[in-house]
Amino acid sequence: MPALAPDAVVVVEDRVGTRNRVARLILANGPTTAADLAARLGLTPAGVRRHLDALLAEGLVEAREQRVYGHRGRGRPAKVFALTGAGRSVFHHTYDEMAIDALRFIAQSGGESAVDAFARRRFVGLAERYRSLLAGADPAERPRLLADALTADGYAASTRSTASAPAPGKHPVQGAQVCQHHCPVQHVAEEFPQLCEAETQVFAELLGTHVQRLATIAHGDGVCTTFIPVPPTPVTAPPDAVTQSSEQSEGAPA
Template sequence: MNNTKDTILNQVLLLRKATITQLSEKLGISEISVRHHLIKLEAEGLVSVSEERHGVGRPRFVYCLTEKGFQIAPTNYFRLTDHALTTMKNFLGLEAFLELLKQFGRDLAEAYTSSISSENPEQILEEVTESLTRDGFVFSWTKSGESLVLTTHHCPVHHLGQKHPEVCTINHALLESLIQQPLKHDTCILHGDPGCTYTYEVLDGK
């Protein structure tokens, strides 16, 4: 991979979501050249593109690293995190390790609790998905009979979960803390499903 592609991957990693204009300004090259490299990176499965609305006018295209791109980008984050998780699991034992991950998920939830004000189950899910989506998660929810189903379409820990499936506990604990309801984890991206789904039964509107 040439230096320009490496630099683009690094910038997309730093920005999390990058536009062609942003990358052009950061790299000091034309937008046409940036677009040319991004097309190649997308074809190689290293970046993904989506539309994002930003006020009035046409939506803009934003680029994010894929799981493959994250691992190839010039960073040691994955190896360091992998080593840390392995060490903690071996030192604590599985039961204590899982409890630590649950607590981590609960702690993450505290950053979002102030944005959830409704007591209506459907409105709570709307507020949860809106808050998490703003931070780069890709969530949606649907109603199925008396059940509400929350789906994440992109797993932020997928690359780690392939070796440490216990990290799914973080998302589960995060969502249960936000919704204040026990959730059933029905499907999982790690198992080859198109998304991770979490379901809870609505009883008497609660």
């Protein structure tokens, strides 16, 4: 096979580098449209399409319809691109097969309660490190601080303000979502969801509030998403209003 000319090598390396950037953006941001990828990378839509087509052909990316929360407008939802299991495995996965075999042995030897105990213990060290980061922080800032800590540990996490779906007869709850775009133990958690459950419990303890896990990568979702209600900010009446209210109360007939 003839060797590539130097100019051709540069072109190939550039294509591979851009393709990796496309994959990493999808990893960091979750399922993403081609238009958004093009804007973030400074490429034309046609240019980013070529890289997406290559990733699709290699089985590293899959196309799916964008999920719409709340009211859905007319027309079909935009198509988004998400990493497949093979695509995620290109990034950080640690000894998946060995971990699965070990947990199977634990389950066979000690039962499901032993797996629960292992999953809980796995997050003890992580919880201790995160607790010092969140101690004394404003409750409204804790989701962001948690996301920053998770990102440092390889979870590619982010936050966004949102509201929960209202229960019948109740108003939506304001809060934040912590989105983990990468799961280092995805393949293990697919068989042992106790890992996800233990992680959710640790989040609740660290944040000092009930949290709700909305989606997990291990369950086939594009992103692990946890809803965290944020306490409402107390509304303080202006001094004049307080004085006026007090005077009205004093002047009111008994």
